[in-house]
Amino acid sequence: MGSTWVHLLVVHIPVLLCPVALFFLIRAIRSSAVADSKIGHVFVLICAIATVIAYFTGTSSAEWLDGIIQLDQEQVENHGLWGRISFTIMAIAGVAALMTLIAYLQEEEPHPLLLRIVLGLTLIGFTSSVWTAHLGGILRRPELGF
Numbered sequence: 001m002g003s004t005w006v007h008l009l010v011v012h013i014p015v016l017l018c019p020v021a022l023f024f025l026i027r028a029i030r031s032s033a034v035a036d037s038k039i040g041h042v043f044v045l046i047c048a049i050a051t052v053i054a055y056f057t058g059t060s061s062a063e064w065l066d067g068i069i070q071l072d073q074e075q076v077e078n079h080g081l082w083g084r085i086s087f088t089i090m091a092i093a094g095v096a097a098l099m100t101l102i103a104y105l106q107e108e109e110p111h112p113l114l115l116r117i118v119l120g121l122t123l124i125g126f127t128s129s130v131w132t133a134h135l136g137g138i139l140r141r142p143e144l145g146f
Contacts, residue, residue: 004064007057013050014090015133017043018126025119037115038104041097044122048094051129055087062139071139079135086128093121 024040027033062076096118103110 003057004061007054007061010050011054011133011136014047014126014129017047018122018129021047021122022126025115025122029115041100041118044097044118045094045101048090051087051090055083058083065139075135075139079132079139082128082132082135086125086132089121089125089128093118093125096121
């Protein structure tokens, strides 16, 4: 049950923090502010770590929940597939954000294209995470489905 609670806690982090990260990344592109870029990349890295944790705690959470209520296996598989997609996209975004942060730590200017790559991957990862969260909510509350 411990991993289930961890899963339920960390799945909300990317959904809530990605829009904040996107705000700072867009602001960094528009104003060329290094502080905004650093904040945005740190938030993306936090979202990526949370997505990785959520992905690896998902299977045990589904097994625990299946012991309590009868789950639709097709819905579980669909949620797992989208979780894997979100995990992959956000992991790549996290690596790119880490590369940017390491460049800043070495007092180097990161490649200008890297900020746009992180922004694009974070936007796609956020969209995928929101859909994954919706599918996860349907597992417990089927009346939420559309």
